[in-house]
Amino acid sequence: MTGDELVELLAALANPIRLRIVARLADGRQYVSQLAREIGISRPLLHMHLQKLEAAGVVTGTLELSGDGKAMKYFEVTGFDVRLTAATLAAATATLSPARKEQT
Amino acid sequence: MTGDELVELLAALANPIRLRIVARLADGRQYVSQLAREIGISRPLLHMHLQKLEAAGVVTGTLELSGDGKAMKYFEVTGFDVRLTAATLAAATATLSPARKEQT
DNA sequence: TTCACCTGTAAGCAATTTCTGACAGGTGTA
DNA sequence: TACACCTGTCAGAAATTGCTTACAGGTGAA
Known part of the structure; x- marks a missing residue:
């Protein structure tokens, strides 16, 4: 995993709502509208969070197409497993894309 | 570690500059001004990032007061060690402070 | 005194993130 | 047709984050 990917992962998880989404999906897959109801947020907002995740x-x-023909989008968690340590972060940092200042 | 603390930790690490800071400090303690020069950012900006970390x-x-009387602030990494898994995140999420909507 | 270091902080701007409300299209049932 | 579900997207407001410039105070040496 590159440094940039790690930053993206950490940013994705650094949000209470997104943590609740992950926690809920850790219990089993669910489709968007139902997930929005369970977590108590609007569907467009959930859509945005799911995109980041x-x-x-x-x-x-x-x-998927459910039995009665409706299109349902089911989400589930992947098997990610990341350890955060000064050493692991330092290793990932080595592969960070360079910081640009006046790069046009 | 509570859910809120986890969110704060993840947010602190979800930044390229702050990862570089951690990576540099993983090699040994350093004082602010020198750290700013090594990483290549302004001292006020580094100050802000260090506060979050x-x-x-x-x-x-x-x-500390160095031999010649100057006040130097040395930073070093703590021994943090966090594992990120759907299960560990779900456990932390259970202790998140409640989402407030119209809580005056 | 002046210079070279060290520390911290406040004001203001730019960029990003978060969120709401409105819209569009699909299927099946009454 | 009308309604209840499902999906997605866009525009704009609100809030937060990232960054720069400028300032303040300290010590020691020339």
Whole structure:
């Protein structure tokens, strides 16, 4: 995992709502609308959070057609497992993309 | 570690500059001005980042008087060690402070 | 005194993140 | 047709974060 990917992962998890999403999905897969109801947030907001979690590789979504023909997008957690230590962070930092200042 | 503390820790580490700070300090303690020069950022900016890292418990700073009487603030990494898994996150999420909507 | 270091902080701006409300399209049932 | 579900997206407000510039005070040496 590169330093940039690690930053993205940490940023994705550094949010109470997104932690609740992960906690809920750790108990089993769920589709978007129902998940929004359970967590108590609006569907567009949940959509945004799920995008960040999926981009960071924390969850994955699959669009399925339920028995009665409705399109349902189910999300579930991936098997991520990351250890945070000064040493592991230092190793990841070595692969960070360079800081740019006046790079046009 | 409570859910709120975890969020603070993740937020503190979810930044390239702060990762570089941790990586540098993992090699040994250093004082603020020198650290700013080594990383290549301004001292006020470094000060702000160090505050976040210290608030999250990632680093600690001690103000010392060097031999020639100058006040130097040395920072070093703490021995943090956190594992990120759907299960560990779910456990921490259980202790999150409640989401407030219209709590005046 | 002046210079070179060290520390901290406040004001203001730019960029990003978070969130709401409104919209659009799909299927199946009454 | 109308309603109840499902999906997605966009525009704009609100809040937070990141960063720069400028300032303040300290010590020791020339």
